[in-house]
Amino acid sequence: xxxxxxxxxxxxxxxxxxxxxxxxxxxxxxxxxxxxxxxxxxxxxxxxxxxxxxxxxxxxxxxxxxxxxxxxxxxxxxxxxxxxxxxxxxxxxxxxxxxxxxxxxxxxxxxxxxxxxxxxxxxxxxxxxxxxxxxxxxxxxxxxxxxxxxxxxxxxxxxxxxxxxxxxxxxxxxxxxxxxxxxxxxxxxxxxxxxxxxxxxxxxxxxxxxxxxxxxxxxxxxxxxxxxxxxxxxxxxxxxxxxxxxxxxxxxxxxxxxxxxxxxxxxxxxxxxxxxxxxxxxxxxxxxxxxxxxxxxxxxxxx
Amino acid sequence: xxxxxxxxxxxxxxxxxxxxxxxxxxxxxxxxxxxxxxxxxxxxxxxxxxxxxxxxxxxxxxxxxxxxxxxxxxxxxxxxxxxxxxxxxxxxxxxxxxxxxxxxxxxxxxxxxxxxxxxxxxxxxxxxxxxxxxxxxxxxxxxxxxxxxxxxxxxxxxxxxxxxxxxxxxxxxxxxxxxxxxxxxxxxxxxxxxxxxxxxxxxxxxxxxxxxxxxxxxxxxxxxxxxxxxxxxxxxxxxxxxxxxxxxxxxxxxxxxxxxxxxxxxxxxxxxxxxxxxxxxxxxxxxxxxxxxxxxxxxxxxxxxxxxxxxxxxxx
Numbered sequence: 297x298x299x300x301x302x303x304x305x306x307x308x309x310x311x312x313x314x315x316x317x318x319x320x321x322x323x324x325x326x327x328x329x330x331x332x333x334x335x336x337x338x339x340x341x342x343x344x345x346x347x348x349x350x351x352x353x354x355x356x357x358x359x360x361x362x363x364x365x366x367x368x369x370x371x372x373x374x375x376x377x378x379x380x381x382x383x384x385x386x387x388x389x390x391x392x393x394x395x396x397x398x399x400x401x402x403x404x405x406x407x408x409x410x411x412x413x414x415x416x417x418x419x420x421x422x423x424x425x426x427x428x429x430x431x432x433x434x435x436x437x438x439x440x441x442x443x444x445x446x447x448x449x450x451x452x453x454x455x456x457x458x459x460x461x462x463x464x465x466x467x468x469x470x471x472x473x474x475x476x477x478x479x480x481x482x483x484x485x486x487x488x489x490x491x492x493x494x495x496x497x498x499x500x501x502x503x504x505x506x507x508x509x510x511x512x513x514x515x516x517x518x519x520x521x522x523x524x525x526x527x528x529x530x531x532x533x534x535x536x537x538x539x540x541x542x543x544x545x546x547x548x549x550x551x552x553x554x555x556x557x558x559x560x561x562x563x564x565x566x567x568x569x570x571x572x573x574x575x576x577x578x579x580x581x582x583x584x585x586x587x588x589x590x591x592x593x594x595x596x597x598x599x
Numbered sequence: 600x601x602x603x604x605x606x607x608x609x610x611x612x613x614x615x616x617x618x619x620x621x622x623x624x625x626x627x628x629x630x631x632x633x634x635x636x637x638x639x640x641x642x643x644x645x646x647x648x649x650x651x652x653x654x655x656x657x658x659x660x661x662x663x664x665x666x667x668x669x670x671x672x673x674x675x676x677x678x679x680x681x682x683x684x685x686x687x688x689x690x691x692x693x694x695x696x697x698x699x700x701x702x703x704x705x706x707x708x709x710x711x712x713x714x715x716x717x718x719x720x721x722x723x724x725x726x727x728x729x730x731x732x733x734x735x736x737x738x739x740x741x742x743x744x745x746x747x748x749x750x751x752x753x754x755x756x757x758x759x760x761x762x763x764x765x766x767x768x769x770x771x772x773x774x775x776x777x778x779x780x781x782x783x784x785x786x787x788x789x790x791x792x793x794x795x796x797x798x799x800x801x802x803x804x805x806x807x808x809x810x811x812x813x814x815x816x817x818x819x820x821x822x823x824x825x826x827x828x829x830x831x832x833x834x835x836x837x838x839x840x841x842x843x844x845x846x847x848x849x850x851x852x853x854x855x856x857x858x859x860x861x862x863x864x865x866x867x868x869x870x871x872x873x874x875x876x877x878x879x880x881x882x883x884x885x886x887x888x889x890x891x892x893x894x895x896x897x898x899x900x901x902x903x904x905x906x907x908x909x910x911x912x913x914x915x
Contacts, residue, residue, distance in 0.1 A: 335717030341709055342723035345786070349729055351753055352741050366768075368756040412639055415632030425629050429908075431637070433901060438644045440897035442847045444869045445886040446647030448654065448879060453647075472643035475636060533734050536849045536866070540874055550736040554854060557744070564751070567744055571737035582732035583725065590794040594840060598798045598833065598907070 356568035363564035378565035382573060391570070394552035399577075401463050401538075401548060402531035405470035409478045409527050410520070412471070417482035422489060422512070432483060435476040443473070443536060454541055461543040469537050474527040481526070481592050485519030486512065522588030525581040532578055549574045648890065655883035662877045674884035684868060684885060691846060691864040691892075694777065698784045699841040703834060705785070706792025713793070714800045731790035739854035742783035747771040747855075776860035780851050788845065792837045799833030800826070832903055839900035846893060865889045 354370070355363045356379070362372035384390035420428045450469070454460045489512050497507050538548040547555075553574055557563055582589065590598050658670040678684050713724055730738065746753045749770040758766045772779045803826065811821055849866045852858055858867040865885060873882035 331715065331717070334712060334715060338709075338712035338715075338717060338723050339719065341712065342726035345789070346726040346729055348741055348746060348753075348786070349733065352745055355745060364751040366751045366756050367759040368751075368753060412636040416636035419629060419631075419633040423629055425633060426626075431633065433905065434637075435640065436904065437897065437901065438640050440843055440893055440900065441644060441648060442866070442886075442889045442893050444847065444849075444866045445651050445890045446644065447869070448873050448882055448886065449647040449650035451873070452879075468643060472640060475640060479636060529732075535736055535853070536870065539853075540870065550734060550850075553734070553736050553740065557740075564744060567740055571734070571740055575732070575734045575737045578734055579729070579732045582728070586725075586728065589728075590798050593791060594795055594836060598795055598836065
């Protein structure tokens with residue numbers, strides 16, 4: 297990150313003389329006005345992209361009657377009824393079991409990913425095995441295999457072994473879904489640990505556990521945290537596996553959300569409230585991992 | 600993989616030289632941390648695919664389990680000649696290409712805007728990322744019910760505001776189902792492209808650009824001859840990663856149209872043919888076809904990733 301920041305600083309310093317040095321005709325006024333215009337355009341684009349979410353948030357605090365008017369009632373009075381309905385006040389199914397399932401599946405699979413990925417990344421960066429790039433690319437290639445291709449055998453396996461509607465099957469599958477991403481990200485974070493420091497610690501007589509906890513961990517920890525958040529997001533969002541492999545007991549929050557609109561009548565405020573509540577963990581995790589998001593999503597190819 | 604390339608350790612003691620066994624032991628000690636992850640991945644991702652491949656050669660409907668028989672390539676023949684399935688192949692291509700291209704172009708525009716310094720840049724960046732951080736099902740529900748709904752959706756509400764009582768009130772999803780899905784996906788994926796391209800823009804060689812400006816190059820020339828060539832691989836990367844994710848899209852199709860109105864893509868068709876029609880053999884054949892398509896994209900993707908990767912390694 298640090299080199300990006302200096303990079304930006306360098307560019308602004310460089311931009312200033314250019315804007316000023318446009319010659320007497322431009323007089324430095326037009327470039328500045330143009331810069332402001334472009335800044336304004338960026339703001340407009342940002343607001344436009346955010347508008348649906350803002351509207352969803354507003355609607356979630358409206359009553360069902362106010363939510364379903366045309367033209368829309370922007371200034372209608374606010375209420376928490378949508379949220380109360382979502383949490384089962386109106387006699388509907390409670391979302392808590394599915395939220396807890398999602399939480400268990402996402403957290404457990406993220407922990408399992410860490411347990412598997414950390415040693416693997418160590419063997420691919422700090423003490424690399426031979427042909428470590430080949431191994432790295434094997435992990436990446438599994439990510440490119442479409443999920444649907446393995447769905448049927450997994451379903452048949454689950455059906456014959458009583459693993460259907462079992463949250464731990466999802467934990468295993470989500471782990472396999474996220475492990476390649478985690479290995480790639482961790483590999484790139486661990487390779488940022490300077491070998492010289494590790495060697496110095498070895499010369500001082502430090503053993504492996506000490507080196508890992510005292511030398512490697514402090515440097516790699518922010519990266520490990522970001523990786524965990526990204527794995528959590530992907531597990532939380534997953535629908536296809538959860539939809540096919542879970543039922544009443546193990547259904548996750550996205551599955552709950554798809555089955556949410558069964559009642560006739562007005563439901564807009566309720567849906568908005570539900571969508572927001574279920575997205576909240578992802579929004580929080582995503583903003584927390586913002587800086588490392590690209591790296592995770594591009595499987596470590598972009599830093 | 601690594602296990603198969605090494606010679607079996609039993610032969611080691613026969614060798615006369617002493618350091619050999621310890622070297623081999625050390626090699627295994629280096630490999631050991633890698634093995635759990637590797638074995639886990641092979642078991643969970645490769646084995647099911649082999650099973651899919653096997654099932655795809657069988658005529659097998661789950662409702663008639665006794666009538667299972669080997670049919671060779673008949674399922675593939677049926678998949679490739681079935682009008683609905685052929686259409687779903689086409690839908691998949693169209694959906695993926697449209698969403699990837701549109702979000703790349705818009706994402707590039709936004710990345711260029713965000714690459715400049717202006718007041719509140721961090722806030723705008725956060726606003727732009729937000730659509731990508733909505734749970735995909737929630738985003739699809741938002742578009743279907745809150746924006747597209749013909750009676751009280753926001754789009755028709757805005758039309759009503761602008762045009763008064765006589766304004767047209769189109770039924771967006773029924774009129775243009777595929778475009779409706781595409782728009783919602785473009786909205787979600789543009790931030791992803793923007794982030795990748797922004798990272799690309801920020802890795803430009805500023806000295807080179809400065810030198811070009813000294814030589815009198817204008818903004819357009821700098822963009823056309825320096826920025827764009829530099830961004831090429833980031834554009835490729837965005838396009839390929841986007842393709843890999845969007846080819847597999849299930850959530851939006853499932854939520855917005857339930858695959859109706861000619862919007863069923865291959866993942867949805869695979870899901871439907873075994874989950875609802877119980878045609879295991881056909882579903883597997885379709886699944887294998889999805890894999891072949893993905894492998895073609897993935898070969899290119901891996902090449903791009905590996906060239907970026909080697910550059911990173913050589914730079915470090």
